[in-house]
Amino acid sequence: MDMEWYASMPKIELHAHLNGSIRDSTLLELARGLGEKGDIVFSDVEQVIMKNDRSLSEVFKLFDLIHIITTDHETVTRITREVIEDFAAENVVYLELRTTPKRNDCKGMSKRSYVEAVLEGIRSVNSVEVDLSDEVVNPDTATSHVVGDISNGEASKKVYVRLLLSIDRRETAEAAMETVKLALELRNMGIVGIDLSGNPVVGEWKTFLPALEFAKKQGLSVTLHCGEVYNPDEIRAMLDFLPKRIGHACCFGEDEWKTLKTLGIAVEICLTSNIRTESVASVEVHHFADLYETNHPLILCTDDSGVFSTTLSAEYLLASSAFGLGRMEMFELSRKGIDYIFASDRVKRELKLKFDILSHLGL
Numbered sequence: 001m002d003m004e005w006y007a008s009m010p011k012i013e014l015h016a017h018l019n020g021s022i023r024d025s026t027l028l029e030l031a032r033g034l035g036e037k038g039d040i041v042f043s044d045v046e047q048v049i050m051k052n053d054r055s056l057s058e059v060f061k062l063f064d065l066i067h068i069i070t071t072d073h074e075t076v077t078r079i080t081r082e083v084i085e086d087f088a089a090e091n092v093v094y095l096e097l098r099t100t101p102k103r104n105d106c107k108g109m110s111k112r113s114y115v116e117a118v119l120e121g122i123r124s125v126n127s128v129e130v131d132l133s134d135e136v137v138n139p140d141t142a143t144s145h146v147v148g149d150i151s152n153g154e155a156s157k158k159v160y161v162r163l164l165l166s167i168d169r170r171e172t173a174e175a176a177m178e179t180v181k182l183a184l185e186l187r188n189m190g191i192v193g194i195d196l197s198g199n200p201v202v203g204e205w206k207t208f209l210p211a212l213e214f215a216k217k218q219g220l221s222v223t224l225h226c227g228e229v230y231n232p233d234e235i236r237a238m239l240d241f242l243p244k245r246i247g248h249a250c251c252f253g254e255d256e257w258k259t260l261k262t263l264g265i266a267v268e269i270c271l272t273s274n275i276r277t278e279s280v281a282s283v284e285v286h287h288f289a290d291l292y293e294t295n296h297p298l299i300l301c302t303d304d305s306g307v308f309s310t311t312l313s314a315e316y317l318l319a320s321s322a323f324g325l326g327r328m329e330m331f332e333l334s335r336k337g338i339d340y341i342f343a344s345d346r347v348k349r350e351l352k353l354k355f356d357i358l359s360h361l362g363l
């Protein structure tokens, strides 16, 4: 009963990695195809894909494997379409999807063509109406025009989708800058910000700082994976940077909590991910409780719904049962997420209206 309710409740997803959100069935189908071609040994890959308890370092090994399976334009387009359809099916009404632009010379893929394949995936969704951008450049006429909604289908349901480009912590300063410049070039196509992610024990903050400063100066919104492992110096430097949001915040000390709360930076909370990777010992001791009680801005998110076998509805159900919160409190928590989206004020207004109408209807 509760699961049904959380599935029908409108939700905002702000922390979902594209390649972490692939359906198991698609991943297995793609792996089988590569196995048949002799590119990989399917049975080895199948075991890795189906494994459910993974440490943080194992998660990043899995991503390397997923990237081998998914890196060609057609596949990138397909997985994007499916991921959006899956989120929309559980009533995610605003989805900020993030992905790392990848260059792959042997597939003729550049970072730009990767992102174009993702955008193509967004445009090819037809199970639901998609609002991708406030402003879209029409390549035929090279004129800019404002479009409210990009309608790909007949369905009356609508999802707003915006894209963040991720910088992987394995990348160089130059590669990070290339990603930011790409986001700027494509910003009127639905790209609204930059994320810093990847294995938190790899790379140094100072490598990415120039690109992130540049992004901020140019008006792109920035979110950082922050404190997924214990690294107080880096956490402090990241908070000094004043990102609009951070993801995780698992390994914060007292001083870092104090700074975060003073600054009021919103936190993307991924309960199942944090527990599965053992960044947090159990849901009972998760910092969600303290942030919620102190009214600190937080948004429940999935992180990697495919890798961690979860859904946003399941994350809401988990939070509600673990922290004793009722349906109305969870609805309100979801609604408050609108204040922290990176899309325009128009989208915020429309979303708030949608939530208000549903609330009046008694959902």
Ligand code: 6MZ
Pocket (backbone or CB within 6 Å): 017, 018, 019, 020, 059, 063, 064, 098, 099, 100, 101, 166, 168, 169, 197, 198, 199, 200, 225, 228, 273, 277, 303, 304
């Ligand atoms: C840090 C993560 C992550 O970009 O190829 N990623 N980075 N912490 C996490 N917590 C578990 N989960 C995913 O999606 C996969 C990439 O997202 C980042 C990693 O860089 C991973 O390679 P894309 O679509």
